[in-house]
Amino acid sequence: MAVVSKETALETKPVNPRVKSMKDFYKRLKKNKSALVGFYVLLFFFFVSIFGAIDANYGITGVSSNATNLTAKLQGPSAEYWFGTDHLGRDIFIRVLHGMYITLGVGFAATFLAGLVGVPLGIISGYFGGWVDTVIMRIMDILLAFPGILLALAIVSVLGGSTINVTIAIAIGAVPQFARIVRGSTLTTKKLEYVDAIRALGAKNGKIIFQHILPNIMSPIIVNTTLFIATAILSAAGLSFLGLGVQPPTPEWGAMLNDGRNYMYQASHITFFPGMMIVIVVLAFNLFGDGLRDALDPKMKK
Amino acid sequence: MSENILDINDLRTSFFVEGNEIKAVDGVTFQVPKGKTLGIVGESGSGKSISALSILQLIDDPGKIVGGSIRFKDEELTTAKGSRMRNIRGNEISMIFQEPMTSLNPVYTIGQQLREAYKIHQGLGKREGTKRAIEMLELVGIPSPEKRVDQYPYELSGGMRQRVMIAMALACKPELLIADEPTTALDVTIQAQILELIKNLQEEIGMSVVMITHDLGVVAETCDYVAVMYCGKVVEFADIETLFENPRHPYTVGLLNSLPRHDIDQDELVPIKGSVPAPDEMPSGCRFAPRCPHASDICRELPELETQEDGNDVRCWIYTEQWDGEKGVKVYDNETTS
Known part of the structure; x- marks a missing residue:
């Protein structure tokens, strides 16, 4: 085991995988322009969604996302209705704004839940090996055998459609992905000599796992998390579009796409704006995630 | 021979790979007299390191100790409980690994890692632990230890890191130190310093040392007794002069x-x-x-x-x-x- 580590020690200069400071990290991220754009777009959306959430619940603008106005239905974008109105005369801009925190929230929550379950499973599996590993990974394989959206569909149809159930359904589908990545990283990390060294000092397994292995495998976890949020948003929108996710009249973007589906020829803006928002958010997450991967990879550091 | 601190008898450690048993250590017998240094010499793959890891019960799947006895101060280690072994590791028996570049966790400072041993075995807090850590660093000859405790491993050279490793291993004043090729990855001048350091500390603390190496020069310089291993067996056990x-x-x-x-x-x-x-x-x-x-x-x-x-x-x-x-x-x- 020492032979391998010797080579890597010679090839790459000793690097601290923990990003030494945010400044250093930002400097490396800045080199990747598209990632930086993604980062700023996300930052912007983050604040907008907070505003949207407050507005939806406490009414700052005074416009409700569900206020119907049948005299002004199916109107195109105008100064009064920036994104136009839908078949019930609801303001699409307001609906997109108020739906943003739901869409982003489901994405974050599902990813967080998946990580919360998947990361410990992966570490335990990789660290202890043997039958524990076999049992956990076979269960993960079973989950992976279903296409993600199909699994989520099945879970939602059992639990019933609601924001929380959609989140859970998407999280369950993502657990194996986390478990696998973490298991792989754990397998390489536990072979390193500092793990042997700390064991030789008499540390308990729990301490070794959480204090010595986990911090060293954070970067793949972070990258995977960022990239998965995008997938989770797409899945949530997909489920809502199929009418199985977030229930109308909640202004979820997927559900809004479904609303506009029947009016595509007469009023394409009803589907266009929520659809475009989904594309922008997902794209931003993917760009940022890719940039993050490069920035956190010590081998890319030059 | 004086009293033995470690008495290994017919130790057998095997690895089970795809249904085959590979006997890495096949009936090894040797003793370490108290306060003395035993050298274990042999080519790569002769079972030196596996013998050392067996002493600390650190053999991982698919490896297994299949027979023999390891007696440390008249206590049988092959049947010792996990909690007892954890108490022995780092406290009574310590180990230095051969690769200083990878033997320190890159995400923690030197001080944090040194404090670990004190925290595990003596329950010392941060302030007291740091004080001891600085003392240890000073003992192993690291200049300006107050500064070094807050540095990360990548900020230290190989020789420095090996010193830190030694400091970690010696933190709780163990009675037996197992040094698994402690100088292989270092250049000759540093090598001499490290060996000298181990020797001095040995006299100071009065511990016994098992020095695993394939370098007969190191053996001649540091050891009192030598066990020559070949293919998982001890072929010769003699005092250094003989x-x-x-x-x-x-x-x-x-x-x-x-x-x-x-x-x-x-x-x-x-x-x-x-x-x-x-x-x-x-x-x-x-x-x-x-x-x-x-x-x-x-x-x-x-x-x-x-x-x-x-x-x-x-x-x-x-x-x-x-x-x-x-x-x-x-x-x-x-x-x-x-």
């Missing part, structure tokens, strides 16, 4: 012959012919027989490790009654004429 002046086993002689010497004129070194057999084609008799210049028919059977008149052990038919050939093994200087 080993270098009167080596008995043909393998030991071969090792010495392949070293350059200053006292005689020589044009070429004499290497041991062949290479270590693969674990699955291990000869059934004497493991060294296929490469041994003295091998005869009797070597198809495995000789025992037998004690000679001077108290040293050797595993070779030549030193038994059954041997019918020429007694004694040719030592290098008799052989060279050129």
